[in-house]
Amino acid sequence: MLNFDYYNPTHIAFGKDSIAKLDTLIPQDACVMVLYGGSSAKKTGTLDEVKTALGSRKIHEFGGIEPNPSYETLMQAVEQVKKEKIDFLLAVGGGSVIDGTKFVAAAVPYEGEPWEILETDGKKIKKALPLGTVLTLPATGSEMNPNSVVTRKSIKAKRAFHNKIVFPLFSILDPTKVYTLPPRQIANGIVDSFVHITEQYLTYPVEGMVQDEFAEGLLRILINIGPKLLKDQKNYDLAANFMWTATLALNGLIGAGVPQDWATHMIGHEITAAFGVDHGRTLAIILPSLLQNQRQVKKDKLLQYAKNVWHIESGSEKERIDAVIAKTRSFFEEMGIPTHLSDYNIGKESIDMLIHELEAHGMTKLGEHNAITPDVSRAILIASL
Structure with missing residues (x-):
């Protein structure tokens, strides 16, 4: 740790x-x-x-x-x-x-x-x-x-x-207060909270056992309650667990003593600034492609995530990582959030502009190893189309 x-x-x-x-x-x-x-x-x-x-x-x-x-x-x-x-x-x-x-x-x-x-x-x-x-x-x-x-x-x-x-x-x-929210905002909130957790969890192991267990538990809660809350948003217990999980996801506890990523957020911010796409939706667009791109760097934690959060234990390492990335994307889609840039009428012609903005804002060394360069961000964006 x-x-x-x-x-x-x-x-x-x-x-x-x-x-x-x-x-x-x-x-x-x-x-x-x-x-x-x-x-x-x-x-x-x-x-x-x-x-x-x-x-x-x-x-x-x-x-x-x-x-x-x-x-x-x-x-x-x-x-x-x-x-x-x-x-x-x-x-x-x-x-x-x-x-x-x-x-x-x-x-x-x-x-x-x-x-x-x-x-x-x-x-x-x-x-x-x-x-x-x-x-x-x-x-x-x-x-x-x-x-x-x-x-x-x-x-x-x-x-x-x-x-x-x-x-x-x-x-x-x-x-x-959750009772009166539009379903879109509930879905965005679930995904935003989910990605806050993964930004602090899906990096590389440092024996932060407390932080890992805490993060995995919060992720399982969101996976469990997210779809239920969309169908029954006046359920007090579901609303209470959603509200408290969202708070715990980014109050510093699960990120203390462990490496953090935040590349998904930085790339997502540029999409919001340029096109006005909801913040939570930009995260759903970028995270699956980023995990695919960074699968070797994040291999150990992706396998841990597969086992402890999604209960994926069979198959080769490649198959388990493929499966857990697919599960992550499917969860976002189940929450009613499209996960490709093309779903928001953003095409390949916009990639250069987004990379230019990342560079202009100094976002040239992202990720837990500062190794996500503009070229890597470009590849992630292209894969997100």
């Missing part, structure tokens, strides 16, 4: 009716901005629940944060926070709203051009406004980590940053 330094200060309030706990989690004298996405927070009554729980606190709202939150929209929120002298941010939504809120929290006190936060992976952040979250869409794990991804539409760039200063102080996880 590799050395690691693990820190996670986020307080989790989990369960039905837990939004009421906002009253004890936010200072009574706080001036709060509630940030959210589209109209669903209002239609489902979640926004009203939040306002009721906030009681007599001074409240401002900022809606309209997009899926794949845009820098341009978030900078409007930054200006409003400064104007209204907001001192606490509350994200009500899924990963995009939470990611965007983290950026706003860091950008308000930032001295300089806020885009630098994203260009420097958050290294220049010195302080941030306190923030909390009310999770409505399990997927990204942003509710319990210090990561954020923001898109700048004007230059078609999607950048990530992380800094422990933007850990949420708390996150409220009420599984009943």
Whole structure:
């Protein structure tokens, strides 16, 4: 196992009716901005629940944060926070709203051009406004980590940053919020969580037995509950296990002390930035082709994955690896997510542009061995057609 330094200060309030706990989690004298996405927070009554729980606190709202939150929209929120002298941010939504809120929290006190936060992976952040979250869409794990991804539409760039200063102080996880989600969002969330786990698991063995067992268990849970949840999304136990698995998939625990990949995410980000394809769907497109391309490098973990997650034990090593990659693709398809670029009207003529963007953004040495060069990324994209 590799050395690691693990820190996670986020307080989790989990369960039905837990939004009421906002009253004890936010200072009574706080001036709060509630940030959210589209109209669903209002239609489902979640926004009203939040306002009721906030009681007599001074409240401002900022809606309209997009899926794949845009820098341009978030900078409007930054200006409003400064104007209204907001001192606490509350994200009500899924990963995009939470990611965007983290950026706003860091950008308000930032001295300089806020885009630098994203260009420097958050290294220049010195302080941030306190923030909390009310999770409505399990997927990204942003509710319990210090990561954020923001898109700048004007230059078609999607950048990530992380800094422990933007850990949420708390996150409220009420599984009943899954009940009203469109099936597309549930499917995206299951796949997003699944690939978060594989990015930290399907690398090479370092005797991280705890991390491996934890990752394998979470993967089996998603495989078990994913299709069931699409058919019965008001099942509280299924929703609760989905929500908690998505959080655990990227709160740092399974990635502590083991090598990590993240090439699937980096290539997927460029597809989203260029074509607007849902983040979870880009992961479903890239992962099977990446595993096929990297099958020799990842051989030991792929065989372990085949045995411990999919119960594939018969056949030669080649046959088992073929089978487990096929099983992975089939699972994504079972969740209703097409797994080829052509399914999204993206053809071979777009590959050069995507590689150019990867190079422009410095994504030239990806993967757990920094060996996925632009030529390798090209091969993965071509295989994804």
